[in-house]
Amino acid sequence: MDVLSEVLRAVRLEGALFFNAEFSAPWCVSTSRSAAIAPYLSPGAGHLIIYHFLTEGRAYARLPDGRREELTAGDIVILPHGDAHLLGNGSPEKPVDSLHTFAKNLTQGLKLVRFGGGGEITRFVCGFLACEPRLSEVFLAGLPPMFKVHVVKEPSGQWLEHSIRFSVDEVSGSYAGSGLVLAKLSEVLFVETLRRYINALPPDQIGWLAGARDPIIGQALALLHKEPAHPWTISNLARRVGLSRTRLAARFRHFLRDSPMAYLARWRLKMGAEMLQSTEDSVAEVAAAVGYGSEAAFNRAFKREFDCPPAQFRRKRNAPPARLMASSN
Numbered sequence: 001m002d003v004l005s006e007v008l009r010a011v012r013l014e015g016a017l018f019f020n021a022e023f024s025a026p027w028c029v030s031t032s033r034s035a036a037i038a039p040y041l042s043p044g045a046g047h048l049i050i051y052h053f054l055t056e057g058r059a060y061a062r063l064p065d066g067r068r069e070e071l072t073a074g075d076i077v078i079l080p081h082g083d084a085h086l087l088g089n090g091s092p093e094k095p096v097d098s099l100h101t102f103a104k105n106l107t108q109g110l111k112l113v114r115f116g117g118g119g120e121i122t123r124f125v126c127g128f129l130a131c132e133p134r135l136s137e138v139f140l141a142g143l144p145p146m147f148k149v150h151v152v153k154e155p156s157g158q159w160l161e162h163s164i165r166f167s168v169d170e171v172s173g174s175y176a177g178s179g180l181v182l183a184k185l186s187e188v189l190f191v192e193t194l195r196r197y198i199n200a201l202p203p204d205q206i207g208w209l210a211g212a213r214d215p216i217i218g219q220a221l222a223l224l225h226k227e228p229a230h231p232w233t234i235s236n237l238a239r240r241v242g243l244s245r246t247r248l249a250a251r252f253r254h255f256l257r258d259s260p261m262a263y264l265a266r267w268r269l270k271m272g273a274e275m276l277q278s279t280e281d282s283v284a285e286v287a288a289a290v291g292y293g294s295e296a297a298f299n300r301a302f303k304r305e306f307d308c309p310p311a312q313f314r315r316k317r318n319a320p321p322a323r324l325m326a327s328s329n
Contacts, residue, residue, distance in 0.1 A: 006225035015186030019126035024116035026090025034082025045130035057122030074152035211255035229291035
């Protein structure tokens with residue numbers, strides 16, 4: 001799934017493990033939406049994807065609407081949209097707030113935290129992935145609020161589990177670079193989980209994730225994401241994937257409910273918006289970087305998509321908070 005690699009590269013995925021736990025039943029902790037805990041974990045992050053990886057024992061994860069996943073050792077449960085949730089084992093009277101209860105532990109690295117009623121042991125690590133929200137919409141939109149994948153039934157998952165266990169145990173030692181190793185392991189764990197989730201989708205599934213799995217549409221998406229500024233046409237894209245224009249257009253629309261060129265146009269504008277907010281490149285430079293032949297054409301397309309021209313969009317980023325608040329009233 002090369003397209004997944006291309007998209008994840010564009011969203012600048014950055015991972016980290018932040019909590020190492022040994023909890024004994026009964027226990028239950030509540031976690032707020034990721035937007036509320038982002039300042040403590042990754043200040044300035046656009047969006048946080050939260051996950052919990054069980055290395056021993058069992059637990060459950062539950063959303064406010066009642067949806068629940070039963071977890072056993074080797075499971076990873078992911079909250080791709082950063083929803084509030086409960087994590088527990090047994091039936092304590094009242095869940096404790098994770099941030100309030102364990103805030104001090106977040107400043108101590110990955111030292112083991114023990115908590116609970118003294119019964120059955122559950123060990124797990126918690127991590128997050130920070131990503132650019134606008135660009136990550138392409139794959140996040142197709143994911144449910146919560147899903148789990150058993151990652152250790154294959155050799156690659158077992159290697160990940162052993163690597164994470166070892167690195168977490170050694171992080172408080174004197175090993176140089178252990179934080180960087182854990183960050184990369186966190187990213188690999190998420191990508192591996194996402195790949196397995198996509199591969200397990202039903203055969204009749206549609207949407208971006210299913211399209212990424214399809215041999216033809218996945219190849220077309222990978223080309224568009226790898227070379228977004230290329231002067232693509234439906235003809236040269238069809239030629240690159242070895243399909244006729246008509247069949248490519250029909251197959252693409254089946255999965256994504258859109259044409260390849262319309263999809264590319266929106267992705268270019270998302271990239272342009274991200275560059276306007278993260279770089280000091282001129283509007284003309286941004287336009288050229290995302291495949292527009294002229295600044296004027298980029299301005300027109302950008303205004304249609306975002307209801308304001310690029311320069312105004314960038315000024316909103318730099319506006320002081322008081323002015324932003326005033327303009328929203």
